[in-house]
Amino acid sequence: MIFGLYFYFELVALITAIVLIKKLFLSTYGLFIPFLAVIVTYELCSYYNVFKHNNVWAVNIVTCVEFLFYSLFISNQLISNKYKQIFNWLIGAGLLYSIVNVLIESIWRLNTGPILVQALIIIFIVSRYFLELMETPLTTPMRLVKQPGFWLNVGVLFFFAGDFLYFASFTELAYKKNHDFLMLSRLISNITNAVLYSCLTVCFLCTQWTKE
Amino acid sequence: MHSMDERIISIVIAGTVILLTLIIFIIGFLFLYQKRHNSYYSQQEQLKSQFQQELLKTQVEMQEQTLNHISREIHDNITQVLSFVKLNLAIPAKATPEQAEQKISESRNLVAQVINDLRDLSKSLSYEHIIQLGLVQTMEIEADRINKSGIIKIDLAVGGDARNLGEQRELVLFRIFQEALNNALKHSGAKHLKINLDYFDHLFNLTIQDNGVGFPAGKLNNSGSGLRNIVNRAALIGADAVIDSAPGKGCCIKITIDPLTQYTHANGNHDSTG
Numbered sequence: 001m002i003f004g005l006y007f008y009f010e011l012v013a014l015i016t017a018i019v020l021i022k023k024l025f026l027s028t029y030g031l032f033i034p035f036l037a038v039i040v041t042y043e044l045c046s047y048y049n050v051f052k053h054n055n056v057w058a059v060n061i062v063t064c065v066e067f068l069f070y071s072l073f074i075s076n077q078l079i080s081n082k083y084k085q086i087f088n089w090l091i092g093a094g095l096l097y098s099i100v101n102v103l104i105e106s107i108w109r110l111n112t113g114p115i116l117v118q119a120l121i122i123i124f125i126v127s128r129y130f131l132e133l134m135e136t137p138l139t140t141p142m143r144l145v146k147q148p149g150f151w152l153n154v155g156v157l158f159f160f161a162g163d164f165l166y167f168a169s170f171t172e173l174a175y176k177k178n179h180d181f182l183m184l185s186r187l188i189s190n191i192t193n194a195v196l197y198s199c200l201t202v203c204f205l206c207t208q209w210t211k212e
Numbered sequence: 213m214h215s216m217d218e219r220i221i222s223i224v225i226a227g228t229v230i231l232l233t234l235i236i237f238i239i240g241f242l243f244l245y246q247k248r249h250n251s252y253y254s255q256q257e258q259l260k261s262q263f264q265q266e267l268l269k270t271q272v273e274m275q276e277q278t279l280n281h282i283s284r285e286i287h288d289n290i291t292q293v294l295s296f297v298k299l300n301l302a303i304p305a306k307a308t309p310e311q312a313e314q315k316i317s318e319s320r321n322l323v324a325q326v327i328n329d330l331r332d333l334s335k336s337l338s339y340e341h342i343i344q345l346g347l348v349q350t351m352e353i354e355a356d357r358i359n360k361s362g363i364i365k366i367d368l369a370v371g372g373d374a375r376n377l378g379e380q381r382e383l384v385l386f387r388i389f390q391e392a393l394n395n396a397l398k399h400s401g402a403k404h405l406k407i408n409l410d411y412f413d414h415l416f417n418l419t420i421q422d423n424g425v426g427f428p429a430g431k432l433n434n435s436g437s438g439l440r441n442i443v444n445r446a447a448l449i450g451a452d453a454v455i456d457s458a459p460g461k462g463c464c465i466k467i468t469i470d471p472l473t474q475y476t477h478a479n480g481n482h483d484s485t486g
Contacts, residue, residue: 130238134245141253142246150242157235165227169220178217188228 004186006193007043013197014040016204028073029148029207032200035069038062057107064098067091067118070156074125077149079132087125094121115167119160126157148206155199162192263448267380270387270445277390285333290326297322332357347382348374348409351389355407364397365404372411377471381449385418385467388442388453392420392465395438400424400463418467426457442467 014036017024024030042062045051051058068091075087098114105111130153136142144150166188173181300319303312342350348370355366377385389407396402402424410417439455442465446453451469 130242133242136249138249138252138256142249144242144246154235154239157238158232161231161235162228164231165224169224173217173220176217178221180218180221184221184224 004043004193005190006197007040007047009194009197009201010036010040010043013200013204016201020204020207023207024204027207028076029204031069031073032204035065036200038065054108056110060098060102060107060111063111063115063118064095067098067122068095070160071118071122071125074122074129074149074153074156078125078128080128083128087121087128090121090124094118110167110170112167112170116164119164119167122156122160126153126160129153146206146209148203151199151203151206155196155203158199159192159196162188162195266445266448267383270384274383274387274390282333285329289329290333293322293326293329297326342382342386343379346374346376347385350386351407351409354389354393358393364402366407367405368407368409370409370411374409374411375471377416377469381451381469381471384445384449385451385469388445388465388467389418389420391438391442392422395463396420396422396424400426402462414470416469416471419464421462421464423462426459426461426463428459429457 017033017036021033024033042058046055071091075084075091078084094117097117098111101111101114133150166185297319300315303315352368355368358364358366393405396405400422402422404423406421408417408419443453446467449469451467454466455463457463
């Protein structure tokens with residue numbers, strides 16, 4: 001068994017973040033270093049079977065951590081305080097739903113319902129971010145390619161929107177051990193993770209050009 | 213059952229592809245928007261620099277006009293009067309004390325006149341004066357000066373509460389007035405110039421009307437830089453310029469501006485009073 005392709009993208013993102021540690025810690029992007037360290041550790045633990053035969057409880061926790069981290073990070077980048085407040089409430093509600101779902105269902109089963117709700121919340125936040133980008137005052141030029149926030153949001157949008165239908169059909173197919181579905185899940189995971197972590201790598205590189 | 217699973221997988225694949233395509237489309241749209249935004253931004257920057265250049269040109273032209281006026285005044289008036297004073301003070305030895313006193317008294321009056329002229333000259337119109345005195349007062353001084361010269365008669369009327377329209381706007385408006393005055397003096401042969409400054413709540417009108425020879429309406433497009441400058445400069449401060457003329461009916465230049473509109477390039481200031 002070899003590591004999933006996406007693991008290498010995660011590793012590249014983490015290494016880039018560590019290389020640019022000084023610059024990253026001048027901004028909130030510094031928070032990505034411990035976050036990526038947790039993600040890479042989780043992948044390594046999965047690979048070395050630390051979670052024994054069922055790592056679903058860890059997936060439930062990691063998806064929650066990912067949701068909290070990305071949603072709060074992007075929400076804090078928004079200019080509109082009104083939307084920040086609305087999204088903070090939505091994030092809280094999403095987290096509460098995840099906890100309640102774990103208590104009602106089981107931590108040993110993948111909580112797809114909360115994962116889908118989390119993805120929807122994040123897609124809303126990213127959409128608002130893009131809308132704010134389009135509201136850039138006409139007195140300042142737009143430099144999307146050089147904006148770390150833009151790359152972060154592109155990656156996050158690809159990741160959560162790409163995984164959405166896969167998670168929606170997870171309960172239906174995963175437990176039947178459908179081979180085609182497993183292949184599909186591997187393909188989608190590889191693509192969405194590769195896009196997310198490539199975008200994160202570019203995002204870290206972009207912090208070199210920006211003053212935050 | 214197996215075909216049902218296959219159908220779900222197909223839906224997941226198709227749906228995911230559609231979602232990802234949609235995201236690519238959104239990002240593409242953002243880049244397209246960025247391109248338009250930046251093109252508009254660079255156009256604005258270009259206009260801004262063009263405005264600054266035009267403003268600088270206006271200031272230089274005003275300074276040139278002021279220097280010409282000063283030079284003319286020194287040559288035609290002050291030098292002449294002082295030469296006369298010099299001749300007057302060359303009192304011959306044979307002159308009686310009464311004659312000498314009369315000459316000295318005449319010379320004193322002439323020197324007093326020169327002092328007055330020099331004082332007027334020191335109030336010569338430069339763009340700093342517009343900033344200090346405001347548009348109305350500066351135009352009044354200029355009109356007064358021209359009236360004194362007797363070349364043309366200027367009637368200046370101010371309607372409404374005069375207020376500051378912003379340094380750059382007032383500077384450009386004054387330059388338009390000078391240009392119109394220049395045209396009237398050089399080309400129209402006008403003897404009378406009527407100037408109205410009307411301050412309304414949301415509108416300012418500057419009307420300059422002469423009783424000169426006028427010109428056919430079609431000539432405006434082929435005219436020299438004077439009238440074209442008026443139209444271009446008015447546009448720079450967000451004003452509309454209408455030039456109306458017909459042969460034998462003089463010329464009327466009307467500048468209309470909304471002082472509440474903050475024109476992108478002019479530092480409009482409608483809070484302070486003029």
